[in-house]
Amino acid sequence: MQFNPTATLRAHGMPVTAQRIAVLRAVHLAPHATADEVAAAAHDTIGSISRQSVYNTLGAFVERGIVRRIQPIGSVARYEDRVGDNHHHVVCRTCGAIADVQCAVGHRPCLSASETHGFVIDEADVSYWGLCPSCSRRTSKRSKPSTSSKASKKSPNKKGR
Numbered sequence: 001m002q003f004n005p006t007a008t009l010r011a012h013g014m015p016v017t018a019q020r021i022a023v024l025r026a027v028h029l030a031p032h033a034t035a036d037e038v039a040a041a042a043h044d045t046i047g048s049i050s051r052q053s054v055y056n057t058l059g060a061f062v063e064r065g066i067v068r069r070i071q072p073i074g075s076v077a078r079y080e081d082r083v084g085d086n087h088h089h090v091v092c093r094t095c096g097a098i099a100d101v102q103c104a105v106g107h108r109p110c111l112s113a114s115e116t117h118g119f120v121i122d123e124a125d126v127s128y129w130g131l132c133p134s135c136s137r138r139t140s141k142r143s144k145p146s147t148s149s150k151a152s153k154k155s156p157n158k159k160g161r
């Protein structure tokens with residue numbers, strides 16, 4: 001898929017502006033970036049853009065389905081322009097690194113609930129947790145997991161899904 005911010009904005013009925021292009025490009029170049037990271041990148045590109053208008057633009061993109069907002073437990077919101085494929089994420093418990101994991105089914109909900117309680121279920125929120133390669137390398141070298149107070153500030157232990 002070719003990255004064409006102008007076409008994307010037009011397809012979603014949004015006026016094409018330098019700011020919107022800069023924000024969309026920043027999201028595209030750094031998948032799973034935080035709003036602050038997107039703001040910094042957009043600012044580097046076009047100079048004059050306030051943090052607030054980056055936030056507003058991201059919100060408008062999410063509303064229209066141009067950008068997907070994810071928020072792993074214990075993390076701030078992150079943004080990506082890979083939308084519509086119901087892909088999942090693997091998150092490092094130690095450093096918070098995030099990577100995409102292709103959904104085996106490819107559409108929502110990709111897990112059928114054993115019981116629906118009469119709900120019409122349209123999504124299963126799947127997250128994978130573990131250690132990223134560099135953290136697991138570090139851990140095995142030290143032979144003991146480095147659960148410093150910082151690393152365990154909010155260990156995601158509430159994922160009974």
Ligand SMILES: [Zn+2]
Nearest residue numbers: 092095132135
């Ligand atoms: Zn890590």
Ligand SMILES: [Zn+2]
Nearest residue numbers: 080082089100
């Ligand atoms: Zn992703």
